[in-house]
Amino acid sequence: EPLLRFKNSVKITKGDLNSWRLGTDPCNGKWFGIYCQKGVTVSGIHVTRLGLSGTINVDDLNALPNLKTVRLDNNLLSGPLPHFFKIRGLKSIMLSNNTFSGEIPDDFFKDMTKLKRLFLDNNQFVGKIPTSIMQLPHLEELHMQGNKFSGEIPPLIETNKNLKSLDLSNNQLEGEVPASFSDRKDLVMKLDGNANLCGKAVNIDCESIDPKEFGGDPPASGGSNRTTMNVVLLAITFLIMCCIVVGFIKKQNKKRNSGFRKLDKERPSDVVEVTVPESTTVKRSTESSKKRGGNSEGGSTKKGSSHNGKSGGGRGGGGGMGDIIMVNTDKGSFGLPDLMKAAAEVLGNGSLGSAYKAVMANGLAVVVKRIRDMNKLASEPFDVEMRRLGKIRHPNVLTPLAYHYRQEEKLVVSEYMPKSSLLYILHGDRGIHHSELTWETRLKIIQGVAHGMQFLHEEFASYELPHGNLKSSNILLSETYEPLISDYAFLPFLQPSNAQAMFAYKTPEFAQSQEVSHKSDVYCLGIIVLEILTGKFPSQYLNTGKGGIDIVEWVQSSIAEHKEEEVIDPEIVNNAGSVPQMLEMLRIGAACIASNPDERLDMRETVRRIEQVKK
């Protein structure tokens, strides 16, 4: 009834909520955009992009005792911020891209102590940012960009250690950014587009700004003249520096552009196609195929800093503008010239861009991923985010080595893994690597992937999608078949339209209600588990859905018909003593792919159950 009252109070101009019908159970999985806890009580309303207009009456929703998420972004809702403080258990409020307006009372959020995510961006709010927001103890993500908030930013409560993402860009904020933000190393902050902010966080000395601009007291006479002089001098110095930097960049770009053309041209002429049965195509050079079969020279992971830092171009760590910036020097340092001189080959074109293998003069083989439209972040937050990835250390997670940032091009460099990906080993050929895929090896891979995912979910707990693109081509294998997860935590870098190329956006909940969450990663992990057990290429990986096998449908119907054993890869099922473990793993995989995310296992439970499966 509360939901129906809510439905009747708003106007729907695109699509409908006809699946919300009196007399039917909202937790039966059929009510569009309704999520339930344990299948019994409504915990989430995710009604986005339906052209909803009108004002929300929170009293209608207040009767839902377990409501935790309200997601009404990308609609046409208007009026002041609805009184969500009446629903004290709310953890996420997402109202981005509507036309809400007016001031928000300073104490609006004071009782919403459970709130973790607040998205009010791209509305028409005015006035000060309420102090009570920054007092929230569990706040993790705060997005208020693209409004007309003014005044100073209130300081963050000291006991909040959770805030990971703060976007206040494109408002009219002013004054010094409180130290409680600038001192936080792990906080990704966007403050650009506010003309009058100063302080460490924005690299502007507050002393150098005329306090009149902030409506502050003017200094004693004489001081004002001095301040004006200082500002003029600063402006001149800044202009001269800009000219020098622009000249330098132009010169560098000239050199670099020719270098990148060279990288493109160096694709070997002997590229052959290795067809992955029933599915996709991986391009490899014949030379590298030979190497995989025999010696592993091409995959050398020899340590070494080429030319020991003498090769010009940006060196690791320092990294001139537009050069290669090292974020992890475990394998030594290199610069753009080293990469330009390396023999390169195309590995493949993925959904996010293309990948090249490059073997440098010192023997270090790397993969350079050229990622399309990775342009959500400006260079500074991009750097912060990449350095964060560069610090990751886990035996089952591949840490990037370096990156390159230019407006029109972003590259991410990682170590080349000679045994290639799980996708290739499972479906690429029926050669030696495939026959090595015994049950023990497969179990080791599943358990390694589970550990890596658990780590990523802890490390990036505040991200909407800690991985986002987990699939077998993004699981690389070491010489000993230890899996290394790659291409994780990319969501902050990508524009929403581009992000949808990632596998987490192929889940049933995204198809139904454009929803992604940590449970999307669980779904992707479930597909991996089933892919390894069945040895079949999942049609879910393909955009068309044509080719491969609908692994979800196949496994679910085999379980319903008690014919689970039939789906296990014949190459391992003859290991009779281990069949019970394989079947247990199949059931875990199946519990990860439930179409309702509320009925799906969560990552912690998935990993716990996977760990318990013994050889």
Ligand SMILES: Nc1ncnc2c1ncn2[C@@H]1O[C@H](COP(=O)(O)OP(=O)(O)OP(=O)(O)O)[C@@H](O)[C@H]1O
């Ligand atoms: N570090 C690496 N070592 C060895 N092979 C790699 C490495 N990184 C990627 N590859 C392989 O290169 C190929 C292309 O990779 P790429 O990441 O561009 O595409 P993808 O994984 O198919 O799709 P997506 O862009 O969605 O990640 C894949 O087969 C992948 O397994």
